[in-house]
Amino acid sequence: MPERRPRKDAARNRAAVLAAADSLFARGESVEAVTMADVAAEAGVGKATLFRAFGDRTGLIQALYAARLRPVMEAVEEGPSPLGPATPARQRVPALLDAILCFKLDNRHLALALEEAGSGGPYQAEQYDWWHHTLQAALEEIPGLPDAAFTAHALLAATRADLVEHLAGQQQMPRQQLRAHLAAYTARLLDAGGQIG
Amino acid sequence: MPERRPRKDAARNRAAVLAAADSLFARGESVEAVTMADVAAEAGVGKATLFRAFGDRTGLIQALYAARLRPVMEAVEEGPSPLGPATPARQRVPALLDAILCFKLDNRHLALALEEAGSGGPYQAEQYDWWHHTLQAALEEIPGLPDAAFTAHALLAATRADLVEHLAGQQQMPRQQLRAHLAAYTARLLDAGGQIG
DNA sequence: TGCAAAAACGGACCCCGGGTCCGTATCGTC
DNA sequence: GACGATACGGACCCGGGGTCCGTTTTTGCA
Numbered sequence: 001m002p003e004r005r006p007r008k009d010a011a012r013n014r015a016a017v018l019a020a021a022d023s024l025f026a027r028g029e030s031v032e033a034v035t036m037a038d039v040a041a042e043a044g045v046g047k048a049t050l051f052r053a054f055g056d057r058t059g060l061i062q063a064l065y066a067a068r069l070r071p072v073m074e075a076v077e078e079g080p081s082p083l084g085p086a087t088p089a090r091q092r093v094p095a096l097l098d099a100i101l102c103f104k105l106d107n108r109h110l111a112l113a114l115e116e117a118g119s120g121g122p123y124q125a126e127q128y129d130w131w132h133h134t135l136q137a138a139l140e141e142i143p144g145l146p147d148a149a150f151t152a153h154a155l156l157a158a159t160r161a162d163l164v165e166h167l168a169g170q171q172q173m174p175r176q177q178l179r180a181h182l183a184a185y186t187a188r189l190l191d192a193g194g195q196i197g
Numbered sequence: 198m199p200e201r202r203p204r205k206d207a208a209r210n211r212a213a214v215l216a217a218a219d220s221l222f223a224r225g226e227s228v229e230a231v232t233m234a235d236v237a238a239e240a241g242v243g244k245a246t247l248f249r250a251f252g253d254r255t256g257l258i259q260a261l262y263a264a265r266l267r268p269v270m271e272a273v274e275e276g277p278s279p280l281g282p283a284t285p286a287r288q289r290v291p292a293l294l295d296a297i298l299c300f301k302l303d304n305r306h307l308a309l310a311l312e313e314a315g316s317g318g319p320y321q322a323e324q325y326d327w328w329h330h331t332l333q334a335a336l337e338e339i340p341g342l343p344d345a346a347f348t349a350h351a352l353l354a355a356t357r358a359d360l361v362e363h364l365a366g367q368q369q370m371p372r373q374q375l376r377a378h379l380a381a382y383t384a385r386l387l388d389a390g391g392q393i394g
Numbered sequence: 395t396g397c398a399a400a401a402a403c404g405g406a407c408c409c410c411g412g413g414t415c416c417g418t419a420t421c422g423t424c
Numbered sequence: 425g426a427c428g429a430t431a432c433g434g435a436c437c438c439g440g441g442g443t444c445c446g447t448t449t450t451t452g453c454a
Contacts, residue, residue: 007421007430032316035411046433051413112316119229119313121359123367146381153364154382157354162318167350170320184343185351192389204401204450232440243404248442 014053016043021060031113058117065114068107069127072099076134089141094186096135100159101182105168105175111161131156211250213240218257228310255314262311265304266324269296273331286338291383293332297356298379302365302372308358328353
């Protein structure tokens with residue numbers, strides 16, 4: 001299936017919508033206060049165009065999220081240490097979690113919107129599966145841990161967007177402190193079973 | 198402020214609504230598919246009655262949730278070991294988490310609905326604060342752990358309703374296995390720093 | 395027991411936001 | 425420049441949360 005490329009006005013509009021949504025989401029306090037009509041207006045486009053390009057609200061949010069996430073994904077899949085695949089698991093796991101946390105801190109609105117989108121929380125967004133797979137694989141190389149799949153879920157849960165928002169947003173916890181807490185928590189889990197610093 | 202008690206028809210209707218909502222939520226697949234009008238109809242009551250009694254959708258869900266949770270809360274606050282306050286922290290923490298997990302397994306629809314209600318996830322429902330407080334206090338009595346407040350958040354995140362739903366619902370993981378995973382995870386965290394079994 | 399004020403009732407109604415329809419404008423191609 | 429294919433846009437539909445207000449029930453008091 002050749003998948004012929006879109007007309008150029010369609011491409012232009014798609015980009016405009018993406019930019020408009022990004023700007024609107026970042027501007028206001030809550031993402032859910034931004035209506036699809038708002039986005040269309042900001043982009044200077046009809047509502048139908050927006051739905052034609054992204055299917056529905058969730059689609060738009062996912063597209064934005066995926067775009068922002070791409071560089072991080074690339075860094076994880078083929079980048080240098082400590083995020084890249086050549087890193088020993090014991091260093092890579094905390095690096096992955098820190099990367100996720102930082103990403104969510106930098107993209108709070110989006111992450112929040114995505115994780116609230118539709119029902120089922122973040123667990124149906126395909127990005128979640130990817131993170132989970134990656135993290136699980138790394139965890140499996142560390143001996144003595146509980147079930148890697150569950151552990152990966154539990155660790156990822158500690159970086160849920162609404163928790164991050166609760167801590168960094170409502171409670172004003174500084175970025176560095178949050179990162180330090182998560183790092184300490186992760187270390188505690190990974191270092192159990194013998195060695196003490 | 199004497200807070201005179203409600204008229205008896207109001208009380209009866211309140212109970213009827215609660216019962217109707219409970220039944221409807223449990224019956225259907227997704228909670229969000231149940232409309233307020235549905236609940237009113239099932240209860241044999243006008244919509245306004247429903248809103249008068251509970252304020253809004255979230256209020257109704259919270260009321261249901263709180264009612265279900267009460268016995269657990271009592272068991273934690275004044276019950277016997279291992280849930281009650283007299284339990285040593287090292288045993289109480291896993292007991293608390295297991296209790297939460299079981300509760301969410303037994304009340305999946307409700308927990309899911311509550312944690313999705315409004316924005317901000319579960320972190321604005323007052324029950325969360327209560328659990329967090331309780332868990333944090335217990336954690337503080339275990340030496341060598343990372344920041345107790347953060348750890349409590351992280352552990353609670355591992356019992357998020359949508360994660361439970363994902364594992365127990367979509368992936369069909371059996372109850373006992375899920376409990377075992379969580380227990381192992383918790384144990385790993387608590388037992389770190391020296392002693393090996 | 396009778397009566398009036400207070401409290402609650404109910405369902406028609408409003409509002410707003412996601413998603414769609416279809417007549418019109420634009421693009422790409424020959 | 426002409427014609428089919430593709431995209432546009434905003435009026436429109438629909439469904440659900442939440443409210444208004446005329447009517448009914450309860451309650452407190454004589």
